[in-house]
Amino acid sequence: MKHPDIPSFAYKLFKWFCKDHLYEELEGDLEESFLANKEKYGLKKARRIYTREVLKMIRPTVLNKPKSGPGYQAALISSYVTISLRNLRRQKLFSFINIFSLSVAMSSGLLVIGMISDLLKFDEFHEHKHEIYRVISSATYQSRQLETQASSPLGLGPEIKQQVPNIQVAQLGRRLQGTATANDKKIFVKGIYADEHFFDFFTFDLIKGSKQNGLKDPFSVLLSESFVNKTFEDSNPVGETIDIEGLGTLKVTGIVADPPQFSHLQFEAIVSLSTTSILARQGIIDKSHDQWENLDRYYNYIYIPENQEKTSVIAWLNNNAPTYYKDPDNFKASFELQRINEIVPGPNISDSIGPKMIYLPIIILSVIAAAILLSAIFNYTNLSMARSLRRAREVGVRKLNGASRASIFGQFTVEAIILSLLSLGLGILLFRVLRNGFIEILPRAEEMVSLELTPQLIGWFVLFAIATGLIAGLSPSIFFSRLSSLRALRSGKMLKALSGISFRKSLIVAQFTLSIIFVMAVVITHKQYSYSLNNDMGFNKDNILNLRVQGNDPQILKSELMKLPEVSNVSFSSYIPGVGNWNNLQLVDARNQDSVWVHHIKVDDAFLENMQIELVAGRNFVPGENDVRESTILVNETFVKNFGLGSPSEALGTVFNVEGESVEIVGVIKDIIYANLEEHINSFVIRNTGEYQYANLKIASSDILGTLGSVEQVWDEVDANHRMDAAFMDQQIEDYYEFLVDFMKIFGFIGFLAVSISTLGLLGMAIYSTQTRMKEIGIRKTFGASEGKLIYLLSRGFFKMVLWAILIGTPICYLLFDKVILAQNVYRTQITIVEIGGSIIVLLLLCMVTIITQTWRAARTNPATVLRDE
Structure with missing residues (x-):
């Protein structure tokens, strides 16, 4: 036995490397020497001498021959696998519960791994992916920081190329879309603008044409292979012309292969960037498109050779770029570099040129998947610890026959890994079944992920399963490996630590805490969705058909539409209120010349009546009063309050300057939700300038399909070049809040998994608990206990744990939604006892069915049979 003053590390090291037949003699000599040195030199020096002597003994004649080598390790692992499979077959029910719950949980983890694997493939196919950067910009307007944009000024590219060497x-450019006419066919096309250096940067295959000259001349266009197949079929389009709405006639100079799915650049057509300068001179696009103050629409990509530091580029962006702004106190922008293969996934920046996936959804899904997996673990x-008494005797016998801690630890770890790998097979089947639904519930996921099984992805799945097995088996492995053979062979009454009651209870509580959170999340999200659709926005959204004007004369369109008996009224607007759109307007207060930004919409004189917007003071627009010069505006109640204009009636006649013109407030409307439920109602101006994007048709017919057909006939007569683009306003608002439905689907799916796994775990525990208490049940029945009392006795412990989970999970979910998620909405529903109580009842019913089915069966058992077996 080790002397208490001997240094533990040195003693354990000696015990580990010393040969068995030398150990007892050498250990005695070391101890005698230690005690003598302690008397002579003191404890500290005696310990140092002891450690030095132990280190001197590390030599071949003393070292114990390790049990290693390929043959030994293979035999050891084979033994672990054989014992593990035998234990899994012996405990079929518990093995099924573990495998099924793990496979269900792993399927969610596999979906997230598949999604992350796909996202990490974005732009990896480019040859120079590590050397290409995109310039992103952040603007400051009147000391107010605006959101970061993926775009940057068109003038930045030539300047930095000229002033920074070796890049x-x-x-x-984006916003290339419209109806294309080619080969006597009309088809909608979307694409990008690009300069002649496009193929020097990006690795896209050019099937026909010249990479150097295909985008050099104005009004040149490269078409994607799929677009050519839809329009020109088998003929060669190179040299032919194509008309694109808003651009005119373009010459086809080549065919480019369809961009891979995992590319942030997606296109059906690529038009030469030099075309935009001519379009600006023609007034088709904004003439200020190439000014430094214009950060929208254009993108600068910089190639920095691998052997060159990018510090010179960053220094130019930080020091030189700001000098191009004439009035930096009013407006300026700062710039950063973003590597091309870090765009998707990437930070949340606006004005993206292609598909966008920010980090937050990935983090949320990963956390949720990890929570579900932990529940299965x-x-x-829990079940391993519950079966501890039976397995403890097995461990005790093995230890008496010479099994070490390491071998016991390895045995239980291998058993968990085997179970995890078996679960992986079923998990992959569930992955294949759930993948399409998973893609559907994630916004725009079909554009970014495919979740196709590839050898690489299967390899990640196997590693994930092994890691899951290691984590799942860690606690049982440590517990059983540390168990002494004497304690393991004692009776169950003596092994209180072995039963792990408190630990197992905490696991069940944790599982059902997750379950109640997910159930409540679904219920609360559904209520917010219903609230969003039914909330009074201050205007009529029923039976309003919004029709895109697409450049047609509003008066001609209105005249023809009003001939339809199904259309009772027609108005016009620059955008659709209530679906997240708004425009900014710089307004100058004529009283003090202060310049402020407000939100505004452009409408005709029929808009207020058609949308049933209430005037609280003043009048509506008079037809024709703003045709020559804008002279009147309408404002909302918040505008009156923010500008200190007194009452709505007192605000009438106040003059402001809009775009160089003096305008007078002639009417005040009741506040409406012109943007969405997430935004505060701010100062809002209604203008009457004749620039409209939508016709708002008031439909007075129950025959919706027939009405749409009649409207389409009128549209075709007015405009034979464009397809009708129309949708009902209530459907557009519903579509805008579709993200809540997606949110609800995700929580519903994850909640279903969490509840299923928790219920399976509870079922296993209930079965095992009733099996181990059969003798107690028999004795109690013999002494007259009723079935109801026995059911209560067997069930109360489980219900206590579920109630604890409810007490913990309910306030967590309430605070999460009330203070964080719903707090993002200015107009939101309130969480009431109905949602909380309903969620609790659902969970309690599931638990009740699970527990009582097992306890009721045990309570009905014949006590004579039980006691005879005992």
Whole structure:
């Protein structure tokens, strides 16, 4: 036995490396020497001498021959696998519960791994992916920081290329879309603008044409292979012309292969960027498109060779770029570099040129998947600990026959890994079944992920399963490996620590805490969705058909539409209120010349009546009063309050300057939700300038399909070049809040998994608990206990744990939604006892069915049979 003053590390090291037949003699000599040195030199020096002597003994004649080598390790692992499979077959029910719950949980983890694997493929196919950067910009307007944009000024590219040596620049532009006419066919096309350096930067295959000259001349266009197949079919389009709405006639100079799915640049057509300068001179696009103050629409990509530091580029962006702004106190922008393969996934920046996936959804889904997986791991740990008494005797016998801690630890770890790998097979089947639904519930996921099984992805799945097995088996492995053979062979009454009651209870509580959170999340999200659709926005959204004007004369369109008996009224607006759109307007207060920004919409004189917007003071627009010069505006109640204009009636006649013109407030409307439920109602101006994007048709017919057909006939007569684009306003608002439905689907799916796994774990525990208490049940029945009393006795412990979970999970979910998620909405529903109580009742009913089915069966058992077996 080790002397208490001997240093533990040195003693354990000696015990580990010393040969068995030398150990007892050498250990005695070391101890005698230690005690003598302690008397002579003191404790500290004696310990140092002891450690030095132990280190001197590390030599071949003393070292114990390790049990290693490929043959030994293979035999050891084979033994672990054989014992593990035998234990899994012996405990079929518990093995099924563990495998099924783990496979269900792993399927969610596999979906997230598949999604992350796909997202990490974005732009990896480019040859120079590590050397290409995109310039992103952040503007400051009147000391107010605006959101970061993926775009940057068109003038930045030529300047930085000229002033920073050894770099190359490629420039792109977006907003290329419209109806294309080619080969006597009309088809909608979307694409990008690009300069002649496009193929120097990006690795896209050009099937026909010249990479150097295909985008050099104005009004040149490269078409994607799929677009060519839809329009020109088998003929060669190179050299032919194509008309695109708003651009005119373009010459086809080549065919480019369809961009891979995992590319942030998606296009059906690429038009030469030099075309935009001519379009600006023609007034088709904004003439200020190339000014430094214009951060929208254009993108600068910089190629920095691998052997060159990017510090010179960053220094130019930080020091030189701001000098191009004439009035930096009023407006300026700062710039950063973003590597091309870090765009998707990437930070949340606006004005993206292609599909966008920010980090937050990935983090949320990963956390949720990890929570679900932990729930299944809890099941394994819980059931393993519950079966501890039976397995403890097995461990005790093995230790008496010479099994070490390491071998016991390895045995239980291998058993968990085997179970995890078996679960992986079923998990992959569930992955294949759930993948399409998973893609559907994630916004725009079909554009960014495919979740196709590839050898690489399967390899990640196997590693994930092994890691899951290691985590699941960690607690049982440590517990059983540390168990002494004497304690393991004692009776169950003596092994209080072995039963792990408190630990197992905490796992069940943790599982059902997750379950109640997910159930409540679904219920609360559904209520917020219903609230969003039914909330009074201050205007009529029923039976309003919004029709895109697409450049047609509003008066001609209105005249023809009003001939339809199904259309009772027609108004016009620059955008659709209530679906997240708004425009900014710089307004100058004529009283003090202060310049402020407000939100505004452009409408005709029929808009207020058609949308049933209430005037609280003043009048509506008079037809024709703003045709020559804008002279009147309408404002909302918040505008009156923010500008200190007194009452709505007192605000009438106040003059402001809008775009150089003096305008007078002639009417005040009641506040409406012109943006969405997430935004505060701010100062809002209604203008009457004749620039409209939508016709708002008031439908007075129950025959919706027939009405749409009649409207389409009128549209075709007015405009034969464009397809009708129309939708009902209530449906547009519903579509805008579709993200809540997606949110609800995700929580519903995850909640279903969490509840299923928790219920399975509870079922396993209930079965095992009733099996181990059969003798007690028999004795109680013999002494007259009723079935109801026995059911109560067997069930109360489980219900206490579920109630604890409810007490913990309910305030967590309430605070999460009330203070964080719903707090993002200015107009939101309130969480009431109905949602909380309903969620609790649902969970309690599930638990009740699970527990009582097992306890009722045990309570009905014949006590004579039980006691005879005992």
